[in-house]
Amino acid sequence: MHMAAYDQDNIFAKVLKGEIPCHKLYEDEDTLVFLDIMPRTEGHTLVITKEPAPDLFGITPEGLGKLMAVVQKLAPKIKDAVGADGVLIQQFNGAAAGQTVFHLHVHIVPRKDGEPMRPEGAKVADPDALAATAEKIRAVL
Numbered sequence: 382m383h384m385a386a387y388d389q390d391n392i393f394a395k396v397l398k399g400e401i402p403c404h405k406l407y408e409d410e411d412t413l414v415f416l417d418i419m420p421r422t423e424g425h426t427l428v429i430t431k432e433p434a435p436d437l438f439g440i441t442p443e444g445l446g447k448l449m450a451v452v453q454k455l456a457p458k459i460k461d462a463v464g465a466d467g468v469l470i471q472q473f474n475g476a477a478a479g480q481t482v483f484h485l486h487v488h489i490v491p492r493k494d495g496e497p498m499r500p501e502g503a504k505v506a507d508p509d510a511l512a513a514t515a516e517k518i519r520a521v522l
């Protein structure tokens with residue numbers, strides 16, 4: 382198995398330790414779910430493992446199964462909460478593939494008919510808008 386190094390001080394490790402705030406939507410023993418602060422669409426969510434894996438290849442199949450079970454459970458609810466028509470699930474491994482935070486995470490990106498995604502890393506969303514979206518989603522989870 383390919384094993385990339387894990388940086389204990391990456392951004393999501395800090396979110397997990399509570400050193401950086403997040404708009405939390407859901408949490409269980411193995412998983413934390415929160416809004417992406419540079420959302421490609423409204424409701425853009427990240428599902429991360431609590432296990433410190435840098436990418437898809439640094440986790441056990443069982444750990445990956447738990448992560449994806451949460452993605453499967455939450456994605457349709459998040460889609461409906463923001464009134465989207467479809468939902469894109471994305472996951473990047475390595476800088477060359479577009480990964481920028483080296484802690485395993487899966488993107489849930491609600492998509493509306495005919496509405497393009499905002500460009501990647503465009504800008505940090507207004508915190509009040511993120512809080513309102515988080516509220517809307519938490520109400521249906």
Ligand code: AMP
Binds near residue numbers: 417427483
């Ligand atoms: P990637 O590694 O390309 O899968 O993307 C990492 C994602 O994390 C990007 O979509 C960023 O907008 C997002 N991001 C970066 N910092 C934070 C943060 N502090 N809280 C929430 N999302 C973040």
